[in-house]
Amino acid sequence: MNLLALDTSTEVFSIAVQRGGAAPLQQQGPGGANASAALIPAIQDLLARSGLALAGLDAIVFGRGPGSFTGLRTACAVAQGLAFGADLPVLAVDTLLAVAEQARGSSGVTRVVAMLDARMDEVYAAAYEWSGAAWQERQGVAVQAPQRVQVPAGWAMAGNVFAPYGERLPGGVRVEALPSAAALLRLAPALLAAGRAGPAAAAIPLYIRDKVAQTTEERAAARALTSPSP
Template identity: 40%
Template structure:
């Protein structure tokens, strides 16, 4: 049975952008601010404004979605921590959403190579194709690797999106010559683009409890650090 959903709050702080979006019965309102060091300061006021403008209380939502990564280690922890706190307080389920899928969802093209600068001369990347419902689905699963190891799957044309293309455009193009028809290297994930992904996941029964709202870092050494810190 498909789960009904009318109200979802979406949060993302995985990159330089801090954004929040509120879905209410088909309508989406959002706030976004590019302030890499201000995520912890900016996110809660954004949420308060969105709920106030909609005349809603947190407890009236159906779920909270958050950008679970990959992305900035600190940024992911901020979104996950705030999501956990709000979800625990209001007794709401949580919908973890891929940051790369959110980045791809905002594209004009139906086939997207999403890449985020992972530092250390690596990128977080994945390939996506839009399904019949307009929601991006992975064609190549997300990974972290040097940019010259990224490949264009299949034989079609792709839209390139994300900071990985800004930082390592030449290297990323090594295996994609003639296959990229549109570049958006300045594109950042936005919580409003997370909404279609979150709705689909929720209807598929893929929400989790507040305690399971944890980031996905991809890098093994970062995961090990996070595990040690949690002990």
């Protein structure tokens, strides 16, 4: 299949183009605000290097979240816009599933609690087990304090949470991993075969946390609680 994959859910944007059975071409760069300006030129460059026109793709695969709110909106807007313009289906993939697949590809782990930094002193987490042919979700996506994440004995942890929260996480195997476009490409065939693709309008983000900022009054109340008494 000819596929374009992209993820902008973290501090790194990642894109890849798969043309048939050839090795995919990949590119990454700084995420966040930089991703929105760099993403489309990078996609155009990879398509040109692959010898593919946008209309020659079979689908656009993207990380739908959870992750950075700005990043998720960027990925969805780009995937949706390109898909509308070329009349292509989109395949939305959970970013934590892509973390698990990236960890499997880099270290061979098959039972993974995947985590991404959710900021605000919390992490996004979900648990997946590799069956030998596909991933099975064992615990759905949740946002919680790092010390509340449950990791079964013998399972690995994977993600980008160990630098900020490592001392508050359980002990065990730790694999640094991000939801790469290459991982999305590896996940895509089984998900497409299962009928998970949809029209361009289906390119919508997965938000786990509804509230991403405190009001001025809430910040003032929090400071009052933590300030020493006069």
